[in-house]
Amino acid sequence: MNLLDILRSRTVTIPALLAGVTLATGTAHAQLNERPYLVGSGESAVDATGRSIKNQRVRAVHTTDDSLLGGTAYFLDKDPFLAYQLGRNLNFREFRKRDGVFDKNSIATLIAAMPDGHTAKITARNQVSCGSCHGRPYATPGGGVTFAKDSGRGRNPPHYFGGGIVEMIAYQVRNELLAKVDTNDDGWISNTEAQAYPGNLMVRPTPGAPPIDFGSPQLSEGLTGIPNLVTMFRVWYVDSQGRQVPQATRVDGVNTLGYNVEMTTFGRGQQLAGGTNSNFRALNPTLRAFFWDACNAHMNLQAYDPTTLTDPDANGVSIDSLPGQPQFPITHRPPDLGIFKHPSGYSSTDPDSDGYLNEISEGDLDLAEWFMLNAPRPAFAGTQVEFDSGVQLMKNLGCTSCHVPTWTIKTKDADFTGDRRFFDLDVTWDPVDQRLEGEVVPLYTMVGDVYQRNFGAFTAEGFFSDMRQHDMGEGFQEFGYDGVHNTIWRTSPLWGLTGNFPWGHDGASLTLRDVIMRHDGEGAASKAAFEAASTATQDALFDFLEKLVVYDIEQLPTDVNGDGIIESHFVVAGVDTGTERFNAEWLFKTPLQIQGQVVNAEGQTITSFAGVNIPDAYGELLPYRKDTDSDGWPDVWDVSPTLPGFKDGIH
Ligand code: HEC
Ligand code: HEC
Structure with a gap:
């Protein structure tokens, strides 16, 4: 193997390079639109800035035991900056046909109904990345281009810098409502609890600030009717055990004896839709739901998410996600319900019938949510x-x-x-x-x-x-x-x-x-x-x-190691990376080692930020992550781990 071959092989690690061995060879080079290669490698997928996505698309495997190397619990607990970066890359990567975007026949279709029940709400399935619409500045969760939703005059995407803080504030307001009104602490508001609560829900945003009025938890007719909470709350009605009663539109004192709520905090606002069962006027209550919803609406990638579907007491609120946020399956259910399942746990349902299974995995949602939760604030x-x-x-x-x-x-x-x-x-x-x-x-x-x-x-x-x-x-x-x-x-x-x-x-x-x-x-x-x-x-x-x-998160001069200074020659893995800045790759369990000084096509010596130890740094060789045939199916899920099959591991 000559030097050029070694440089070309993205799967070589530095120790392996020194020992002159390769650990594995990528089989799908030509199909990668990630840019993992080194300057001078002669490949097309090169990026000297190091800002492009370096890791292969592999469905992440959700785990709760952090000793399972390469599962999502492992990443969140033991290599959280890598988990952040993997989530970033799910937010910014361009998904391809081989990942299952769109369906067999249609791109740019009109879907979802306006309040009249007929007029389509959005031109969907015409994008391949969150970054197509979000990304001012580039490759950040910024705002972006106005597009066709709700009105011919367009909708403009807001940034989601600090998205986790928005989610936490919203969930806190909901929990204040329960803390104050749900006096027996069973997780929902009964008609008697509502009647006993004096006045409106007043919430102080910060100690000492004037309280904000979130409306009245009381029912319109005492022990029956609907609460008069503000429109950010979406309400559903429950039986004597707190279980959701489908189609119920009010507390009737017979079949429905109380209610429960979520705060639909994400989205700028929209007209009432979907009949009278709600007063919600925005889009999604959680970051996780926003990720799978946008994947489905814009890219036709359907997520399968047991986390959201697990609601042991049937009260409409799921177990906590791995990052710690309960979901609201009562109102927001990811599109792939896992009606058919493979014995290894992934869904073989394929809602859009394009042959690509389990297009977004529960583990992908763990990582995408982790990034959005921790996304730096403005x-x-x-x-x-x-x-x-x-x-x-x-x-x-x-x-x-x-x-x-x-x-x-x-x-x-x-x-x-x-x-x-x-x-x-x-x-x-x-x-x-x-x-x-x-x-x-x-x-x-x-x-x-x-x-x-x-x-x-x-x-x-x-x-x-x-x-x-x-x-x-x-x-x-x-x-x-x-x-x-x-x-x-x-x-x-x-x-x-x-x-x-x-x-x-x-x-x-x-x-x-x-x-x-x-x-x-x-x-x-x-x-x-x-x-x-x-x-x-x-x-x-x-x-x-x-x-x-907002700002360019990854270029901003930043004290990363907490020593109180921003170094102008910040050394990572033995190589000078220039001004100290927040690149999550510096904080991985195995930090990314950059290529460093190299001569460009114009004969200048430059610092290349391409990575030389990508498989190690990105955990691509860990048992729950490893994808030997680079087909997007981790070996643990792949019926033929050495023969590429983008649809289901074999086809
Ligand atoms: C086709 C353009 C487009 C794509 C692609 C897109 N978004 Fe958006 N996004 C929007 C628009 C427009 C809004 C505002 C929607 C509204 O107000 O109803 C929005 C809103 C959001 C919000 C809510 C922000 C807030 O302050 O309320 C989040 C979070 C978000 N998008 C995340 C994502 C993620 C994650 C993806 C990829 C999985 C994605 N978006 C893909 C256009 C897009
Ligand atoms: C009654 C509540 C209210 C008051 C008072 C108010 N705003 Fe607003 N503001 C809003 C709402 C609601 C929007 C969102 C409008 C939309 O989505 O089209 C908004 C939007 C904005 C925006 C655009 C934000 C964006 O991301 O597009 C700016 C800037 C702004 N307000 C500044 C101000 C300033 C400055 C004042 C005082 C002079 C003010 N607002 C007073 C409710 C208010």
């Missing part, structure tokens, strides 16, 4: 003094009655989950260097080789939403495909505002002035206050809003 590109005076300005103009500045996630106890993330990327403004700088703050304690999460409290400053929806009147009115008008929208969290450009649910506002001037209805008073303000005040407001930013 930052403020200014000093604390500038932040405080901006908040004061927003207060003066009445903006903060909806755009509530700060929320606190409470420490774990009997009622609350605590901050379930395993690290925080704290990004602040350095006024001397005039730049944003990051710091990786561990939210775990090492216990042996396990990264045990702390589940502590966390305060999200500068979040700017009340987690409610409001009637915003004519300015933000959406004229739906079916001709129905919608004026009800979730208060956009303003953190990471620049990442949502252009603004509004429809992305129709190309300036901040324009989007503020669309605040009618409940927003009319603060729009008037803005209009009446001096030019200097308005400019100060714009200046402040422009400092609410």
